[in-house]
Amino acid sequence: MRLLPLFILTFTPLSLLADQTPRWHTDITRACEVSRTTGQPIxxxxxxxR
Amino acid sequence: MDVARFEFDLDTTWTAFFIDADRNIYSRYGGRDESTSDGRQTKASLLQTMREVLELHEQRKAASRLLVKDADVHPAPSAKLTPKDIPLLRDNHSGCVHCHQVREYRLLQAFHDGEFRRDDLFPFPLPENIGLKLDRDHGHRVSEVVEKSAAAVEGLRPGDTIVRVNDVPVHSEGDVRWALHRAKSDQPLAIVARRQSPSGDSSTVSTELRLSANWKQTELGWRKSLRSVPLPLGFLGYAMGREERTAAGLKPDSLAIKVASIRGSGLATNLDLKKGDLIIQLDGQRGERTLDQFKSDLLRRYAPGDKMELRVLRDGREVSVEGLFPKWHTNDVSVP
Structure with missing residues (x-):
């Protein structure tokens, strides 16, 4: 059984303002690790x- | 995926959360109504929410761990819930689980466990239900207060920015709707707003709204999960097309639900509907409705045991049929 599809983006204020390419993850655990390391929200x- | 922590309107096709590394939720963004799937989402409001969330995130990072306030983030559920924790889904479903199917299995599970409540039908109420229209390009700033509504009575004004509803900090319309979703329908609703004076000073307004009994009700016709609501119609039917309606002597924009066959028991047997009947009026209303919208109208108006009346065309004559709205029932244990 595949669970709900999800896409996760970590971003920084700088990446928003500078329109940098955000980093997408498909694993929330990995996204949380990146967030913890970089201090970025998710x-x-x-x-x-359908 | 923990669908208790990441609770959202499962009938939508897109929704988003802003979270930190500990999965604390800063804000929910998304949600729709009966008109369009994305009419309540704008780039401007998404950016507004992003700015507020980033500011909050930086504040929390700067504060010592002891000073970080739980009140700044969305309250977390006491227990985790994954789709596999819903017994009917675990036992009867294979393959990909669509979001709406999770909601449908929860509805069926609640019915079979004897825990289904009418309030369960109306998830994620609109801000308009409490009398607030929110600026689509901001997300949580009031653009209009509906006259004589609970919000108007308590003095909320256009220009107020909603910053908290009950225990939910607000940074988007999605946050307001989640707060309304989890609010007890029979208890006052606590709202905190920020108000700007003409001179630019900002003040905080706290108020409690006392709402009418059915304040959570919204149109359900667009919801995929409507098909799994335990309402036994007791008939198969369809909304007639415009040409058919005209041929039947009805206005092209009139209500016309054809009873194609009687199946089992339920509303049809309670009202003694017959195969071939054409339903043309519900509670004085004769406007055009799809079958799902008609079902939504029924659910919004009646609870099991309520007396109700329909006007139908039968053998060319308009007649009234009366009876009791049926008890909740379904034999379904799986979702297609």
Missing amino acids: FLVFRCV
């Missing part, structure tokens, strides 16, 4: 494809 997206 943008977590659920997208259901």
Whole structure:
């Protein structure tokens, strides 16, 4: 069984302002690790494809 | 995925969260209504929420761990819930689980466990339900207060920025809707707003809204999960097309639900509907509705045991049929 599809983006204020390419992850555990290391918050997206 | 912590409106096709590395939720962004799937989302409001979340994130990083306030983030549930924790889903579903299916299995599970409540039908109420229209390009600033609404009575004003609803800090319309979703329908709703004076000074306004009994109700016709609501219609039917309606002597924009066949028991048997009946009026309303919108209208108006009446065309004559709204029931244990 595959669970809910999700895409996770970590970003910084700088990346927003400078329009840098954000980093996408598909594993929330990995995204949390990156967030902890870099101090960036996480943008977590659920997208259901019907 | 923990669908208790990351609770969102499961009938939507897109929703987002802003979180920290400990999965504390700063804000929820997303949500729709019956008109369009994305009409309540704008780039400007997403950026507004992002700015506020980033500021909060930086503040929390700068504060010592002891000074970080739980009140700054969304309250977390006491227990985790994954789709596999729903017995009917675990036992009857294979393959990919769509978001709406999670909600449908929860509805079915609640019914079969004897825990289904009418309030469960109306998730994520709109801000308009409490009398607030929010600026689409901001997300949580009031653009209009509905006349005579609970919000108007308590003195909320256009220009106020909603910053808290009950225990939920607010940075988006999605936050307001989640707060309304988890609010007890029979208890006052605590709202904190920031108000700017003409001179630019900012003050905080705290108020409690006392809401009418059915304040959570919204249109359900667009929701995929509507098909799994335990309402036994007791008939198969469809909304007639415009040409058929005209041929039946009805206005092109009128209500016209055709009873194609009687199946089992439920609303149809309670009201003694017959195969071939054409439903043309519900509670005085004759406007055009799809079958799902008609079902939504029923659910918004009646609870099990309520007396109700429909007007139907039967053998060319308009007649009234009356009976009791049926008890909740479904035999379904799985979701297609």
